[in-house]
Amino acid sequence: MVRDFVYVILGGGVAAGYAALEFVRRGVGRGELCIISEESVPPYERPALSKGYLLPEAPARLPTFYTCVGANDEQLPPIWYKEHGIDLVLGTRVKSANVQLKQLITTTGETITYKILIIATGARALKLENFGISESDAENVCYLRNLTDANRLVGLMQECRGGNTVVIGGGYIGMECAAALATNQMKVAMVFPDAYCMSRLFTPKIADFYESYYKSKGVIFIKRNALASFDNDLKGKVKAVILKDGTHLPADLVVVGIGIRPNTNLFEDQLQLEKGGIKVNGQMQSSDPSVYAVGDVAAFPVKQFGNEIRRLEHVDAARKTAKHAVAAIMARDAGDLDYLPFIYSRVFTLSWQFYGDNVGQVVHYGDFSSGNFGAYWIDKGVVVGAFLEGGNKGDNEAIAKVVRFKATVNDIAELQRAGLEFALCKSQLVAKRYLRYAIAGVGVALAISIAYFAYGYGKSDGFHKGSVWLRNLDTDDRESYAGVSKVALLMLEPRSTHRPTIKYRPILPSDLEALEQIHVSLFPIRYEREFFLNVVHGNGIVSWAAVDVSQSGSHDGELIGFVTTRLILAKESELADLIQYNALRKETTLVYILTLGVVEHYRNHGIATSLIREDVYMLT
Numbered sequence: 001m002v003r004d005f006v007y008v009i010l011g012g013g014v015a016a017g018y019a020a021l022e023f024v025r026r027g028v029g030r031g032e033l034c035i036i037s038e039e040s041v042p043p044y045e046r047p048a049l050s051k052g053y054l055l056p057e058a059p060a061r062l063p064t065f066y067t068c069v070g071a072n073d074e075q076l077p078p079i080w081y082k083e084h085g086i087d088l089v090l091g092t093r094v095k096s097a098n099v100q101l102k103q104l105i106t107t108t109g110e111t112i113t114y115k116i117l118i119i120a121t122g123a124r125a126l127k128l129e130n131f132g133i134s135e136s137d138a139e140n141v142c143y144l145r146n147l148t149d150a151n152r153l154v155g156l157m158q159e160c161r162g163g164n165t166v167v168i169g170g171g172y173i174g175m176e177c178a179a180a181l182a183t184n185q186m187k188v189a190m191v192f193p194d195a196y197c198m199s200r201l202f203t204p205k206i207a208d209f210y211e212s213y214y215k216s217k218g219v220i221f222i223k224r225n226a227l228a229s230f231d232n233d234l235k236g237k238v239k240a241v242i243l244k245d246g247t248h249l250p251a252d253l254v255v256v257g258i259g260i261r262p263n264t265n266l267f268e269d270q271l272q273l274e275k276g277g278i279k280v281n282g283q284m285q286s287s288d289p290s291v292y293a294v295g296d297v298a299a300f301p302v303k304q305f306g307n308e309i310r311r312l313e314h315v316d317a318a319r320k321t322a323k324h325a326v327a328a329i330m331a332r333d334a335g336d337l338d339y340l341p342f343i344y345s346r347v348f349t350l351s352w353q354f355y356g357d358n359v360g361q362v363v364h365y366g367d368f369s370s371g372n373f374g375a376y377w378i379d380k381g382v383v384v385g386a387f388l389e390g391g392n393k394g395d396n397e398a399i400a401k402v403v404r405f406k407a408t409v410n411d412i413a414e415l416q417r418a419g420l421e422f423a424l425c426k427s428q429l430v431a432k433r434y435l436r437y438a439i440a441g442v443g444v445a446l447a448i449s450i451a452y453f454a455y456g457y458g459k460s461d462g463f464h465k466g467s468v469w470l471r472n473l474d475t476d477d478r479e480s481y482a483g484v485s486k487v488a489l490l491m492l493e494p495r496s497t498h499r500p501t502i503k504y505r506p507i508l509p510s511d512l513e514a515l516e517q518i519h520v521s522l523f524p525i526r527y528e529r530e531f532f533l534n535v536v537h538g539n540g541i542v543s544w545a546a547v548d549v550s551q552s553g554s555h556d557g558e559l560i561g562f563v564t565t566r567l568i569l570a571k572e573s574e575l576a577d578l579i580q581y582n583a584l585r586k587e588t589t590l591v592y593i594l595t596l597g598v599v600e601h602y603r604n605h606g607i608a609t610s611l612i613r614e615d616v617y618m619l620t
Contacts (some may be wrong), residue, residue: 002111005034005087007329010094010104011120011263012037014315015322017067017076019118022326028534030085034112036104039146040091045070047315049150049617051346052485055179061148071319072513095267099288116290117327119278121263123296123313124275125149128168128227128256135230137151138238141254144173144429153177156253157184161251165189166241168227171255172345175210179347183218183420189220189249191227191241201343201358201591206375206387210350211369215349230254259315272337275299277311278607282336283328284321292329294321301528302340304404305357315580340404353396356403364410365419374399374420382406386423388438388488393510395420396517398427428506493580502555502607507543507564509536514559522597535564541566544614546598546607559599563611565591591615 007023009016018037020043025031045065052060069075081088089112090238096105104112107369124145128136140160141151162185167178170192181188190197196207211221222243231240231248241249262277272279272287277299284292284300295318301307320339327334344353350371360379366372366389377385386399398420407426409415415422507515516532535541543564547557567590593615598607 001109002113003034003087004113007031007034008104008112008114008116009033009035009118009120010314011122011295011297012039012090013120013122013295013318014043014067014070015120015122015318017043018071018319019120019322019326020081020295021068021076022072022180023086023330024086026326026330028084028086028330030086033084034087034089034092034466035081036089036092036106036112038091038093039148041147042076042081042211043067044147045315046146049082049147050144053150054154054184054422056175056184059154068319069241070315094266097270099267099270102290110158110503117292118322118325119267119286119291119293119297120295120327121266122318123260125256126139126259128258128260131258133227133229135232136256138230138232138236138254140228140238140252141256142433143256144177145260150296152317153255157181157186160493161185161253163187164250164256166191166249166253167252167257167261167266168192168253169259170194170221170223171200171257171259172343174255175214176345176347177255177257178214178219180216180218183348185364186253187218189222189250189620190214191222191223191225191243193226195223197221201354201387203358203362203364203497205364205368205376206373206389209371209373209389213308213348213371214351225290239430255305260296262311263470265299267291273299274309279309283336284305284325284332285328290459292325294318295324297409300337302341303336304340305422310341312341314341328496340400342400349393350389352389353391353399354385354387355400356383358385358387359385359410363416365416376402376409376413376415376422378415381410382408388420391420394508396512397508400585401427410575413618416530436503437578444491499603500548500560500605502560502605502610503547503549504600504610505545505547505557506537506538507545507562510561512536513544515562518559518562518597518599520594521599523595540566541594542615544611546611548602560602561611563596563615564594565615566594567591 002196005291005412006485013036016037018268020033020035042060043066044062045067046066047070048060052065063075063077063305066075066077079090085462093107094104095107097103102114102117104114106112106382115444125145127143140156142156143149144153146591165186165188167181167183167188167190170190174190174192175197178188178190179526196204197203197211202210207468213304215221225247225279226244227241230238231242231244238251238254241251241254243249264273264278267278270288272290277285277297279298280298282301284294284298286293296311296313298321299309299311300321302310313592317339317618321337324334324337340359342353342355346353354379358377360377363376363466366374372390374391376383382404386403390397391399402423418420420552512532515535535543543562545559546561548560550558596608
């Protein structure tokens with residue numbers, strides 16, 4: 001049997017779900033897309049398996065973590081694929097692939113053809129037999145890579161609750177599993193050959209904090225040691241783990257987390273490989289133009305690291321490489337992926353995030369005794385990596401920004417003293433730094449579109465839909481600055497007696513949902529989700545938020561107003577003649593206010609004025 005498709009996604013993990021959603025949003029036709037997966041269920045958020053799925057109380061179960069809920073996006077249950085005409089070929093393994101003929105052959109003998117293939121095969125857990133350990137297939141030896149593994153582990157935990165568990169490996173999966181096992185009242189011993197846990201990422205000081213915390217939960221660490229063999233009973237079940245130094249550890253359950261290996265075997269003689277994965281360009285396209293690779297299996301150029309080829313093993317990379325590959329396939333003008341490496345973990349009551357690269361000089365800060373601390377990695381005078389434990393959304397977004405924009409560090413001692421405040425302050429300035437390059441220090445011609453003002457505030461101000469107000473703004477032009485304020489003040493009438501506590505800050509990714517809701521309530525025009533994503537991530541759009549911190553009490557506050565702007569060179573604008581554009585001043589830039597809005601019951605506090613003032617302050 002032969003089945004023909006335009007697009008085929010090989011692999012049914014996280015990347016497949018995000019790719020499918022992107023295909024649908026970009027108009028894929030019914031019957032054009034097929035997903036082939038060895039698993040029996042549609043794509044789901046794999047991080048749940050080592051977190052919520054293993055909890056003893058109210059554990060996560062499908063359908064609650066189908067993709068793409070992990071990115072606060074649409075959930076894709078089985079019916080979603082049917083409704084959008086996507087063929088799910090589940091429980092199916094592909095035994096051979098022919099890139100030249102564009103064919104995949106399944107173990108059932110079916111031939112599936114494609115015009116474009118996305119390889120999302122992910123990676124498989126390394127097994128103990130890969131390291132010469134025999135008898136490692138005992139019924140109480142577990143790995144954790146897919147839903148079947150997770151169900152098996154849950155069953156064994158329930159069978160031997162309160163028993164002895166040995167975790168082999170001190171990396172990411174080992175640490176998350178050990179936390180889950182301890183939460184399930186298991187006696188846990190971790191065994192690994194390194195001097196401290198998570199040695200690929202953590203510093204000794206950071207590792208010491210987590211090891212101490214785990215010890216407080218009853219976890220034992222056996223470092224600089226390794227598994228030598230098992231002591232099995234007559235039924236072949238492991239009853240003890242024997243280490244290389246001769247130590248015997250009693251074991252009712254053994255959990256192995258010693259790394260992964262990308263699933264490239266179908267393509268090793270057909271596509272170019274690097275760093276253990278399939279080498280792709282910035283559009284996730286392999287050495288064969290009809291084949292793309294995403295997620296754990298892809299080795300791609302990371303702009304943040306000077307286009308060094310990296311293969312990144314975390315869910316965030318899977319999500320974003322998948323979406324970018326589809327954008328490149330469908331739009332053909334998507335450009336190269338500009339990805340900031342990101343990894344996170346949540347165990348017990350702890351939560352950490354890391355961005356960038358852990359190279360160069362490390363600077364620790366904060367209070368390690370209370371669990372509020374972090375670290376920066378400094379290389380060649382700039383921040384290249386940042387780690388934070390116990391941060392809120394705004395804190396985490398701040399450390400991401402200083403890494404993304406490679407914030408300059410002039411004084412290491414001052415950086416250590418400032419700690420998180422360095423990131424919080426610098427993150428407010430990175431957009432300003434970007435704008436200085438765009439404006440080139442010669443002032444800005446400000447073109448404010450009033451089209452959306454009429455929708456949000458009525459026409460009593462004399463400005464109507466489509467009208468434009470112009471003013472030249474130089475760095476020291478205070479009269480012009482006041483003129484901007486007057487434009488907004490015409491729209492406000494003092495009617496309300498409520499005096500909230502309003503603060504102004506850049507729009508953050510965490511504002512996405514609220515930003516969309518306010519736009520829907522204010523404007524009759526429907527904006528595509530891509531617009532909002534560009535706003536919250538600063539992709540070509542400069543934006544500012546007004547937040548009420550008196551209502552939510554949170555550090556980030558409740559979003560109640562916004563302004564979004566875009567920079568355009570005057571010579572490239574349709575307004576060039578209107579503003580008598582001077583060709584000799586090539587740097588002149590127009591700033592368009594795309595949308596400006598304030599929630600209705602906050603419209604009597606000068607918020608629109610202040611939003612514009614903050615934006616203009618940034619520009620000047």
